[in-house]
Amino acid sequence: MKYRILLFVSLLGLLSSCVGDDAPMVEDETEDGVTTTITEITNITDFEAQVNVSMENGTSNTITERGVVYGLENNPTVDDTKIIDTGSQNTFSANITGLSSATQYFVRSYFIVGGDASYSGGSEFETTDSCSENVFTGDVRLETQAELQAFGAMGYCKIDGTLRIGTILNDNDRISNLSSLSSIREVQNLLIVNTLVSNLDDIEITSLGRLLSVMENENLTNINKLNNISFVALGQLIISENPILTSIDGLVNVNSLGSTSFGDPELLIRDNDLLENLDGLQNLISIGGLGSVFIDGNQNLTNIDALSNIENVTSDFGISINISNNDSLENIDGISSITDCFSINIENNDALVSVEGISGFENLYSFFLEDNDSLNSLQTNIPIGEGAALVITNNNNLLDINGLESVGKLFSARISGNNSLISLDGLNNLVEIEFEFEVRNNSNLDDFCSITNLITSGGLLGNYIVNDNAYNPTQQDIIDGNCSQ
Missing domain, CATH: 3.80.10 (Leucine-rich repeat, LRR (right-handed beta-alpha superhelix))
Known part of the structure; x- marks a missing residue:
């Protein structure tokens, strides 16, 4: 796609607009006079912001797409994160969610005509940091519903440590409702173990560090709400023994696994009986260290195609892969992009008819x-x-x-x-x-x-x-x- 060079008419334009600066930036203009301008960025919180956009001739039927693009680098493009607006008025607003607190973001509005993207001038804003004085330092272990509600009443929005919800040692007053923890936005590590929750919709966490483990939750059907999380230096990802879990789509923001203080990186998807695919992991592209991939005991898993974008293995030795006890798995084509693998175990997959997925290994x-x-x-x-x-x-x-x-x-x-x-x-x-x-x-x-x-x-x-x-x-x-x- 061809990107047009923006012209700025003042030093202020060259430096990009700042939060609270209402002056519109000079924008690209098409032959039929279509332009786009960010007029204001409002409602900025720790994790969200609203971008208000004005267009000239925004109702033109030559426009095939419009919206805003944003990122951590100046002058983002449609190849970065974008929010598409489906309206056709001359003004619209885009709500950006899932941001990190105390972070500077760059944003531009855009439109596409004839396959070419045109942009407004650049603007920037910085999210707030309301958690700076409301932080729990240390690890939190909540084993009962009563303990969870009592901790939630304290209103912490950040846990500088591990948050463990549930325990395999407790059968009394098991946790069934997470709404009391809705104030929490950031944790280092999150474990959800042996609860009665059916989904994670009450979780409002947007930033998570090294470890995510979801295990032995007998009523859990999906983890979709995790798609709001920005994963920071994630190392260990464990989804295990959730017997009626049908989807891991909530993991779409996982793009890499690296070594942490817990050890070498690990991806473990095990004993999720109703899981048919690994959709949600399609953005995972990199595994570092002496990483391990375990796909084990998922009885209805038919393919692992979502792993097909893993290309970068940052280790001199490569990773180890174990694909075992998946009764419905027919092929392992999803690992075909991996080249650096030092060990693979393919065991007891009753429906497996092809191992061509390892042909690219070295x-x-x-x-x-x-x-x-x-x-x-x-x-x-x-x-x-x-x-x-x-x-x-x-x-x-x-x-x-x-x-x-x-x-x-x-x-x-x-x-x-x-x-x-x-x-x-x-x-x-x-x-x-x-x-x-x-x-x-x-x-x-x-x-x-x-x-x-x-x-x-x-x-x-x-x-x-x-x-x-x-x-x-x-x-x-x-x-x-x-x-x-």
């Missing part, structure tokens, strides 16, 4: 593929790094292991319990195993010819364990050319 050092009964082939190159551990077990319908052709040197390999496997084709280029080669309990496996080079060249430096297959050649059998039946 140098895996641990590859576990276990108990995926619908998987019949690897369908892609598996990028196993030198010195890695390779485990392929109990995949009952796996017909072949083609896709391992890039494997040259391993620390260990275990291939067992794959009852449809008939050969080791795919290991043709394997030249060295440092510790152990174990092939057992593959009831139809009778062709070991693909490891002939490994055995005859003396590349197996450790144990050779081959038994309970359709054919169980010794190393001497393979050297003698008797590698199959």
